[in-house]
């Protein structure tokens with residue numbers, strides 16, 4: 696697929712999406728959000744794709760936020776829908792039944808941080824910078840930051856970051872639980888590929904069931920979450936890959952998963 700503001704590459708079972716406006720630090724304009732949505736739909740529909748990695752092009756940025764030129768045009772009539780559109784794209788990402796990894800290679804600010812927060816895991820280069828600096832622009836986070844950052848790092852830390860607009864480095868991000876791990880800038884993508892490829896060796900329906908049940912831990916009460924886990928567990932007990940995985944163990948051989 697050809698895009699103007701992103702690059703979508705298929706690398707075996709992994710789809711790599713690169714945000715590609717390096718001269719604007721990969722700022723998220725309407726075209727980019729539309730194209731990201733289309734790319735995600737492609738990944739969701741692809742039988743081959745088992746995991747997705749999102750990164751930014753250029754050495755400086757993952758994404759430096761919503762495009763401030765487009766943001767500036769908003770008013771009381773349009774602002775709500777401006778936020779809702781970004782939220783919808785990021786929510787479809789968050790609810791993907793295939794794992795999405797953010798490879799954060801530089802600035803992840805405002806909408807860029809919110810994009811990383813919508814991914815299932817975040818890995819960062821040592822020079823990555825995270826923050827929700829919207830208050831510096833006289834606005835609040837609008838692509839889910841108030842909700843996802845609060846759920847991920849807790850209300851005290853999220854409130855501090857959102858109200859001060861402070862930017863934190865990768866070490867601090869890992870300390871507060873915002874990122875999973877730090878890899879050198881040179882190996883970040885390769886390490887993320889390794890993690891994605893490892894996941895791609897597992898039974899795809901067990902991966903998507905795990906994602907859905909984990910999602911329930913974020914969205915539901917514990918009892919609802921337990922029921923969701925039991926439902927997915929039961930469903931997966933009916934799959935060919937479950938029989939294959941358990942039989943392969945008993946026969947002391949490698950399982951051959953087919954996604955069925």
Ligand code: COA
Pocket residue numbers: 718719720722723759760761762763764766802804805806828829832
């Ligand atoms: N929207 C639109 N353009 C952006 C942008 C954004 N969020 N972030 C950076 N850019 C553009 C700059 O305007 C500049 O374009 P130009 O060369 O045509 O003037 C280009 O990207 C490079 O940015 P620049 O500011 O020159 O780089 P820097 O290294 O000096 O600073 C940042 C980097 C990230 C500190 C700075 O760009 C910044 O503060 N960006 C905005 C971050 C933000 O507030 N995000 C939240 C938005 S809701």
